[in-house]
Amino acid sequence: MARLTLDHVTKSFADFDAVKDVSIDVADGEFLAVLGPSGCGKTTLLRLIAGFEKVTSGEIRIGGDVVSNSGGSVGPERRRVGIVFQNYALWPHMSVAENIGYSLKVAKLDKAVARQKVEDALALVNLQGLGERRPANLSGGQRQRVALARCLVAAPSLVLFDEPLANLDVHLRASMEDEFAAFHERTGTTIVYITHDQTEAMALADRIAVMDRGRLVQLARPRDLYHEPANEMVASFISQGILLTADVLTGEESGHCKVRVLGSELVVRCRPGERPRAGAKICCRSADIEISADASGFDGLVKRAVYQGGAARIEFSPKAGPDLILHFEQPDPVVLENGAQARLRIKSGWLIPAAGTAF
Amino acid sequence: MPTRIRESRGQEMVLTAAAAVVIVLLSMLPMLRLVKEIVAPGGILSTAAVEAGLRSPATWIATWHTLVVGIGGTLLAVLSGTLVAVLVSLTDIRCRSALVLCYVMPLMIAPQVTALAWLQLFGPASPFLKLFGAAPPLGTKNPLYSTSGIILLLGVQYGPLVFLLVRAGLRKLPRELVEAARAGGANWFTVLATIVLPLMTPSIMAAAALAFVSCVGNFGIPAFLGIPANYLVLPTLIYQKLAGGGPAVLGETAFLSVLIGMIAMAGILAQEVMSRRRDYRISSTSLPAEPYELGRWRPVVQAGMWLLIVLVLVLPLFGLVLTSLVPGYGIALTAKTATLDNYRFVLFEHDAATRAFFNSFWLSIAAAFFAVIVAVPVGYLIAWGKQRWVRLLNLSVELPYALPGVVLAIASLLLFLRPIPLTGIQLYNTVWIILYAYLARFLVLALRPTISGYHQIDRALEEAAQVAGAGLFTRMRTIIFPLVAPAAVAGGLLIFMTALSELTVSALLWSSGSETIGVVMFSFEQGGDSNYAATMSVVTVAVTFALMLVTNLLAPHLPNGVLPWRD
Ligand SMILES: Nc1ncnc2c1ncn2[C@@H]1O[C@H](COP(=O)(O)OP(=O)(O)OP(=O)(O)O)[C@@H](O)[C@H]1O
Numbered sequence: 001m002a003r004l005t006l007d008h009v010t011k012s013f014a015d016f017d018a019v020k021d022v023s024i025d026v027a028d029g030e031f032l033a034v035l036g037p038s039g040c041g042k043t044t045l046l047r048l049i050a051g052f053e054k055v056t057s058g059e060i061r062i063g064g065d066v067v068s069n070s071g072g073s074v075g076p077e078r079r080r081v082g083i084v085f086q087n088y089a090l091w092p093h094m095s096v097a098e099n100i101g102y103s104l105k106v107a108k109l110d111k112a113v114a115r116q117k118v119e120d121a122l123a124l125v126n127l128q129g130l131g132e133r134r135p136a137n138l139s140g141g142q143r144q145r146v147a148l149a150r151c152l153v154a155a156p157s158l159v160l161f162d163e164p165l166a167n168l169d170v171h172l173r174a175s176m177e178d179e180f181a182a183f184h185e186r187t188g189t190t191i192v193y194i195t196h197d198q199t200e201a202m203a204l205a206d207r208i209a210v211m212d213r214g215r216l217v218q219l220a221r222p223r224d225l226y227h228e229p230a231n232e233m234v235a236s237f238i239s240q241g242i243l244l245t246a247d248v249l250t251g252e253e254s255g256h257c258k259v260r261v262l263g264s265e266l267v268v269r270c271r272p273g274e275r276p277r278a279g280a281k282i283c284c285r286s287a288d289i290e291i292s293a294d295a296s297g298f299d300g301l302v303k304r305a306v307y308q309g310g311a312a313r314i315e316f317s318p319k320a321g322p323d324l325i326l327h328f329e330q331p332d333p334v335v336l337e338n339g340a341q342a343r344l345r346i347k348s349g350w351l352i353p354a355a356g357t358a359f
Numbered sequence: 360m361p362t363r364i365r366e367s368r369g370q371e372m373v374l375t376a377a378a379a380v381v382i383v384l385l386s387m388l389p390m391l392r393l394v395k396e397i398v399a400p401g402g403i404l405s406t407a408a409v410e411a412g413l414r415s416p417a418t419w420i421a422t423w424h425t426l427v428v429g430i431g432g433t434l435l436a437v438l439s440g441t442l443v444a445v446l447v448s449l450t451d452i453r454c455r456s457a458l459v460l461c462y463v464m465p466l467m468i469a470p471q472v473t474a475l476a477w478l479q480l481f482g483p484a485s486p487f488l489k490l491f492g493a494a495p496p497l498g499t500k501n502p503l504y505s506t507s508g509i510i511l512l513l514g515v516q517y518g519p520l521v522f523l524l525v526r527a528g529l530r531k532l533p534r535e536l537v538e539a540a541r542a543g544g545a546n547w548f549t550v551l552a553t554i555v556l557p558l559m560t561p562s563i564m565a566a567a568a569l570a571f572v573s574c575v576g577n578f579g580i581p582a583f584l585g586i587p588a589n590y591l592v593l594p595t596l597i598y599q600k601l602a603g604g605g606p607a608v609l610g611e612t613a614f615l616s617v618l619i620g621m622i623a624m625a626g627i628l629a630q631e632v633m634s635r636r637r638d639y640r641i642s643s644t645s646l647p648a649e650p651y652e653l654g655r656w657r658p659v660v661q662a663g664m665w666l667l668i669v670l671v672l673v674l675p676l677f678g679l680v681l682t683s684l685v686p687g688y689g690i691a692l693t694a695k696t697a698t699l700d701n702y703r704f705v706l707f708e709h710d711a712a713t714r715a716f717f718n719s720f721w722l723s724i725a726a727a728f729f730a731v732i733v734a735v736p737v738g739y740l741i742a743w744g745k746q747r748w749v750r751l752l753n754l755s756v757e758l759p760y761a762l763p764g765v766v767l768a769i770a771s772l773l774l775f776l777r778p779i780p781l782t783g784i785q786l787y788n789t790v791w792i793i794l795y796a797y798l799a800r801f802l803v804l805a806l807r808p809t810i811s812g813y814h815q816i817d818r819a820l821e822e823a824a825q826v827a828g829a830g831l832f833t834r835m836r837t838i839i840f841p842l843v844a845p846a847a848v849a850g851g852l853l854i855f856m857t858a859l860s861e862l863t864v865s866a867l868l869w870s871s872g873s874e875t876i877g878v879v880m881f882s883f884e885q886g887g888d889s890n891y892a893a894t895m896s897v898v899t900v901a902v903t904f905a906l907m908l909v910t911n912l913l914a915p916h917l918p919n920g921v922l923p924w925r926d
Pocket residue numbers: 013018036037038039040041042043044045196
């Protein structure tokens with residue numbers, strides 16, 4: 001169990017910054033998920049923490065000890081971190097038990113003690129009796145468990161996961177997700193968990209770090225990330241947020257302000273201290289959009305209506321901004337059809353803070 | 360419509376039939392003929408040939424020697440090749456591609472040239488040792504004329520072969536497997552011993568099998584180093600018997616060549632059996648592991664590597680060049696004695712030598728040209744063809760190259776000793792029998808790169824042409840050939856380089872008027888004219904290096920691994 005601190009960490013490959021000026025403080029026992037589009041530097045960040053890559057600048061501390069800075073780096077074998085790779089990385093020439101017991105053998109632990117620990121680890125991941133199998137003869141989910149057991153057996157102070165569920169089918173994913181949560185609860189280990197699956201991150205993590213092009217763009221609790229995205233990238237990345245240009249008409253008052261969007265006025269949530277400004281953006285989600293029952297709202301055209309059973313997904317383009325596409329769900333009875341005219345209303349939204357303001 | 364279907368089927372059938380005929384003629388026929396000679400010499404089932412062979416003590420001595428140098432050379436090659444592969448692939452050593460180029464170079468040099476170069480380096484007449492006055496007195500025995508000398512040179516010659524295979528295996532090692540071990544607390548040497556090397560055993564064993572086959576089939580090195588010490592291995596025993604007895608002893612040598620073939624096969628089978636028990640297919644594709652930082656050991660390791668290069672490549676070649684500049688045996692090289700007379704002599708004056716250059720050049724060009732022409736359609740059938748039996752063709756093309764060269768040479772002799780039936784054409788004692796053997800033996804060198812070329816091409820390119828209405832032959836000419844041409848041509852150039860200074864096959868097949876470079880070099884050396892032999896070697900090595908440079912120009916268009924010396 002250890003606290004992990006990343007302090008202005010940058011990693012460049014040649015002249016390309018894969019990770020840029022990232023600072024994160026992961027508390028002892030915290031479950032941190034790292035989320036971001038493909039190629040944003042998640043894996044690189046993890047490999048920096050594990051010590052497989054050297055930082056270009058900045059500092060990494062585990063449990064108070066500096067393990068990486070531009071001056072040097074503690075080898076991965078001396079960091080006491082456990083890591084579970086996306087492709088499991090089980091050694092094909094060893095049995096399951098040998099795979100799990102590897103770190104104990106390297107540490108020259110007494111044979112009997114080691115055997116007991118391996119048994120315990122196998123029991124922990126529900127694989128009793130499979131110790132003699134080869135990894136090649138296991139199913140995907142079982143391999144995942146072996147990888148988990150292998151990383152846990154040495155009781156690491158910090159466990160790193162790199163998209164551990166990406167190769168599993170949907171059902172297995174759900175059950176492994178539960179197991180990870182249970183494991184975290186039971187052991188209280190500090191965990192850094194990389195994924196590109198938002199629901200997974202939301203379900204598991206205490207906090208989520210969103211990365212984009214090497215930078216940390218937001219670090220927040222799942223609820224805050226959803227309701228109060230810090231910038232346009234997070235807003236559109238999380239749950240397919242819709243971005244609309246707005247003019248802020250009033251200053252913030254008890255967490256809300258008035259804005260004009262697509263020609264109509266509405267009240268949205270906002271940060272304290274917001275002031276009137278032009279060219280701002282608001283974020284709303286499909287649940288925030290409904291058909292207008294009165295004269296409020298804005299007119300437009302239904303581009304596409306896709307019936308999805310119980311409700312239809314409507315893609316709508318407002319008259320005031322014909323290039324925009326707003327999507328929302330209309331429950332049965334569905335009345336809108338392709339090409340129909342309609343009037344919509346936005347119930348609420350979130351005013352995205354101006355660029356450059358701290359979060 | 361039916362006629363069109365028939366037409367396209369027809370073209371494919373013509374292609375398949377032509378490929379089958381070529382392969383039967385070049386690969387299966389000689390092997391079958393050889394087997395017949397053992398089982399039923401003269402058409403009657405008999406075990407006489409086998410019994411006679413088994414009774415002769417020379418057979419047993421040569422077999423023992425073959426095994427000793429074969430296993431010794433293999434061990435040395437595996438140890439050195441694996442060590443260099445690990446250092447080059449897994450550490451942060453500098454100038455990697457230059458190192459690889461230099462280390463692999465001996466593979467491109469004919470074994471007898473390697474042998475000659477080393478002999479010149481350490482012999483009492485060594486111009487190199489004489490430069491420092493360190494040469495042993497004239498008349499002392501060259502230390503390389505010995506079992507350990509042969510093993511040493513076989514190891515030097517085939518270490519690069521092991522290196523290439525192990526390096527290819529190491530490149531496919533996913534970094535996660537190494538990293539998982541390091542995260543588990545293992546230091547670099549533990550990872551090497553418990554993860555990397557065990558995972559590489561299939562590669563290492565395949566490399567060992569290949570090195571073993573090459574060592575037991577090698578003729579040049581035991582011919583130059585063993586014959587003077589009367590240390591005979593099976594290939595040199597066959598050579599001596601044929602040189603002394605002519606066609607009369609062909610039956611006897613057929614038995615010996617099958618014996619070598621069986622030893623080689625035993626090596627391959629042993630590898631098959633062992634690797635079946637350890638099938639670690641590594642499936643994931645990933646980046647290779649971060650190189651291990653040697654830190655303050657880096658200069659030491661680097662110096663060691665370059666020292667090795669100097670020992671196995673630079674010094675021998677340097678010694679060879681020095682010898683080619685000395686006017687006669689045992690004369691020290693000084694500014695005054697240095698001369699280019701040897702070059703004038705072998706290139707323009709000595710009849711057999713000039714003829715040999717001419718013969719070897721056109722034989723190599725013809726073999727390369729033919730192989731490229733054949734490799735494209737045969738590769739097409741093997742890589743993209745639908746018939747499964749075509750893949751068997753692939754195996755039978757590999758055979759004449761996988762088996763030691765003497766085996767094919769003896770088979771060709773048996774096949775063409777008498778005029779070809781029906782036509783009355785006589786190949787025996789002409790240069791054509793050498794050409795036949797070259798075609799059969801080297802075809803696979805062009806076929807392999809061509810097949811990997813096919814695997815890299817998106818089949819849709821051909822299908823698009825097909826949809827556009829092009830028949831098979833049109834597609835071959837306009838689409839397929841241009842696409843695989845670089846790979847096939849690179850294969851052709853490899854054949855040219857290999858055939859140019861080839862000795863094993865031509866030593867048994869040559870006749871007066873059809874000498875090859877290798878044969879004349881060998882007879883110069885046997886006659887004590889090492890200076891001329893060295894001069895011819897320098898010329899062929901220079902041609903080979905020049906060709907390597909030319910081939911490099913093709914590199915951007917080639918699949919990885921086609922040019923062994925490119926990293
Ligand atoms: N060894 C390397 N050399 C050069 N560039 C690299 C290296 N490793 C990663 N990169 C680059 O750094 C960027 C981030 O890569 P990284 O693997 O961290 O992405 P990721 O967020 O894990 O993506 P994914 O979700 O697809 O796994 C990519 O553009 C990648 O090409």
